[in-house]
Amino acid sequence: MTDVPVRFVPTDKAPTRAARMVDDFTPALIEVGEHHLCPGCGEPIAMRSVLEVIAELDVVQRSIAVFGIGCYTAFSNNLDLEVCQALHGRAPSVATGIKRAKPNTVVVTVQGDGDMVNEGLQEVLHTAARGESVTCIMLNNGVFGETGGHLTATTVLGQRTKNTLDGRDAEQHGYPILISNLIAQLEGAAYVARGAVNTAGNVSRTKRMITRAFETQLERRGFSFVEILTMCPTGWFIETEEAPAYLDDNLAAVHVGGVLKDW
Amino acid sequence: MEGSEAIAEAMVAAGCRFFAGYPMTPFTEILEQMAKQLPPVGGVCMNAESELEAVGMAWGAAATGTPAATGSTGQGLSLMQESIAELAMARLPLVVLNMARAQGDYWQATRGGGHGDYRTPVLAPMDVPEAVELTQRAFHWAATWRNPVLVFGDYYLAHTSQSVDVQPIDFGPAPDVSWALDGSSGGSGRAKLVSPLGTQKQRDDVGYDLSEHYLACAAATHAMLKGIEPMAEVALCDDADVVVVAYGTPGRYIRAAVKALRERGVKAGYVRPITLLPFPTEAVARAAEGAKVVAVYENNQGQMVDDVRLAVLGRTPVSFIGGLSLDTSGFGIAPDLDVTILGDRIAGALS
Numbered sequence: 001m002t003d004v005p006v007r008f009v010p011t012d013k014a015p016t017r018a019a020r021m022v023d024d025f026t027p028a029l030i031e032v033g034e035h036h037l038c039p040g041c042g043e044p045i046a047m048r049s050v051l052e053v054i055a056e057l058d059v060v061q062r063s064i065a066v067f068g069i070g071c072y073t074a075f076s077n078n079l080d081l082e083v084c085q086a087l088h089g090r091a092p093s094v095a096t097g098i099k100r101a102k103p104n105t106v107v108v109t110v111q112g113d114g115d116m117v118n119e120g121l122q123e124v125l126h127t128a129a130r131g132e133s134v135t136c137i138m139l140n141n142g143v144f145g146e147t148g149g150h151l152t153a154t155t156v157l158g159q160r161t162k163n164t165l166d167g168r169d170a171e172q173h174g175y176p177i178l179i180s181n182l183i184a185q186l187e188g189a190a191y192v193a194r195g196a197v198n199t200a201g202n203v204s205r206t207k208r209m210i211t212r213a214f215e216t217q218l219e220r221r222g223f224s225f226v227e228i229l230t231m232c233p234t235g236w237f238i239e240t241e242e243a244p245a246y247l248d249d250n251l252a253a254v255h256v257g258g259v260l261k262d263w
Numbered sequence: 264m265e266g267s268e269a270i271a272e273a274m275v276a277a278g279c280r281f282f283a284g285y286p287m288t289p290f291t292e293i294l295e296q297m298a299k300q301l302p303p304v305g306g307v308c309m310n311a312e313s314e315l316e317a318v319g320m321a322w323g324a325a326a327t328g329t330p331a332a333t334g335s336t337g338q339g340l341s342l343m344q345e346s347i348a349e350l351a352m353a354r355l356p357l358v359v360l361n362m363a364r365a366q367g368d369y370w371q372a373t374r375g376g377g378h379g380d381y382r383t384p385v386l387a388p389m390d391v392p393e394a395v396e397l398t399q400r401a402f403h404w405a406a407t408w409r410n411p412v413l414v415f416g417d418y419y420l421a422h423t424s425q426s427v428d429v430q431p432i433d434f435g436p437a438p439d440v441s442w443a444l445d446g447s448s449g450g451s452g453r454a455k456l457v458s459p460l461g462t463q464k465q466r467d468d469v470g471y472d473l474s475e476h477y478l479a480c481a482a483a484t485h486a487m488l489k490g491i492e493p494m495a496e497v498a499l500c501d502d503a504d505v506v507v508v509a510y511g512t513p514g515r516y517i518r519a520a521v522k523a524l525r526e527r528g529v530k531a532g533y534v535r536p537i538t539l540l541p542f543p544t545e546a547v548a549r550a551a552e553g554a555k556v557v558a559v560y561e562n563n564q565g566q567m568v569d570d571v572r573l574a575v576l577g578r579t580p581v582s583f584i585g586g587l588s589l590d591t592s593g594f595g596i597a598p599d600l601d602v603t604i605l606g607d608r609i610a611g612a613l614s
Binding site for chain 1: 280281283307309311312313315316319320321322323324325326327329331345346349353444445446447448449450451452454455456457458459460461463464465471
């Protein structure tokens with residue numbers, strides 16, 4: 001055993017230098033910094049990006065966010081942004097009503113894959129087809145995270161969930177829906193992109209997509225949509241630190257990233 | 264003018280500036296009329312892709328404080344129930360029309376239809392002029408109590424033409440809409456939240472407190488039900504041997520049948536509930552005092568009869584003289600709605 005000097009902070013004396021915050025990572029539009037999402041979850045990163053874009057575009061006092069129901073609903077009552085909480089699947093219709101009633105607002109919806117692609121598929125497709133001037137953000141982790149990791153319409157083949165214990169099997173459970181590709185085919189959709197938040201580069205690229213989506217709305221070019229692949233180590237039943245790589249190898253291999261449509 | 268057109272005009276007169284619907288007989292003409300009447304006054308009418316989307320769109324408009332309405336026929340209302348229940352929990356005003364087929368939707372209207380512990384006031388006009396008044400009242404109540412309000416009509420109401428002059432009714436000062444969203448409170452540290460899960464922002468370590476919210480909603484419901492005076496038309500009941508209870512279009516026919524019976528010397532009277540919720544319990548109970556029998560006519564298997572029994576509390580026998588009466592369309596065109604047939608049933612309840 002080598003003789004390594006023990007480094008410790010004596011606790012019976014005040015520190016010589018007062019503690020200071022190096023940086024506050026809480027976005028300005030989040031009122032309460034704590035959330036109850038799991039370690040390694042990608043949704044807070046996606047939320048942060050959306051909030052930063054709203055602040056950067058200087059539309060905070062015109063914006064209304066419509067939330068669906070999922071883990072991300074944890075953010076629906078701690079934002080310094082006006083929020084309308086919708087039912088599971090119904091956010092695009094609620095957003096339509098808000099935007100049509102108050103055309104000068106900037107309306108953004110936040111939904112998960114279960115909320116949008118399972119329960120609310122019809123709503124988002126029609127909202128896109130109408131060319132509704134709203135921005136829909138879809139956080140896609142391929143599972144129902146809030147209920148504990150169950151099959152959604154975007155779960156990739158082979159993925160194990162609590163109700164596909166041997167992995168998603170096409171014969172029994174069908175195929176995943178590639179929602180961005182579906183929406184991109186609709187005439188009313190002006191901007192469609194799929195990003196991810198598993199690497200710093202992807203976070204940066206995704207933020208540019210979100211910015212472009214909001215610009216689409218501000219320019220009244222039509223419906224704008226950003227799908228964001230997010231990590232869910234809890235619902236994927238893997239170690240937290242494995243989640244970014246797992247996302248690349250599984251989710252992103254099927255739901256391929258990139259800009260699918262840009263006016 | 265036709266009932267649908269008059270109801271649409273009444274909605275516009277009441278300040279309605281957003282409507283969303285999906286065609287379904289006999290509701291369709293109201294959607295047509297709103298599509299015609301709203302744009303000239305700066306309003307929006309959405310042709311929703313389903314009733315689910317119609318009520319969702321109306322929800323969004325209502326959240327901005329815009330007087331909003333949607334509607335359908337009972338089947339479409341079934342699809343909307345999840346949202347109607349949650350709108351009550353989000354404390355949002357919305358007027359919902361049910362141009363029903365016959366009267367099978369009484370329980371759907373008055374017992375909630377959706378999940379959870381909520382109430383929606385229900386107004387049941389008997390004819391076009393009354394619909395014009397009650398539709399406007401529905402908007403006033405919805406805004407005052409921040410709660411969905413139902414207007415329960417039928418095929419006859421939608422398609423009967425009557426002479427009517429639609430004028431805006433003044434119900435007093437406009438209710439407060441400072442809770443409504445327009446984006447402007449963003450960044451203030453007090454950004455507004457409209458949610459069926461609660462109105463409080465997350466603070467310290469507390470998320471949505473559903474217990475606190477549901478109790479607050481229950482208190483609001485209680486205040487609403489105490490604040491709304493039940494409405495009913497009562498006539499000829501003081502000396503009546505038989506008191507008939509009927510609402511909506513059948514209520515109109517019962518009035519005629521009772522008057523015809525009086526001419527024959529039969530001591531008949533009637534109570535016509537105008538609010539189905541809150542139900543005019545006291546009016547029914549008072550009218551039943553001294554009567555030999557209370558006869559209930561509904562074009563269904565007997566739904567409101569439960570509320571009548573609860574009002575009478577066994578003090579007077581209650582006889583159900585209604586039943587399904589339909590033609591092949593199923594739209595609610597009722598062969599039984601005939602003064603002679605109804606008169607015989609009322610007299611029969613006495614024997």
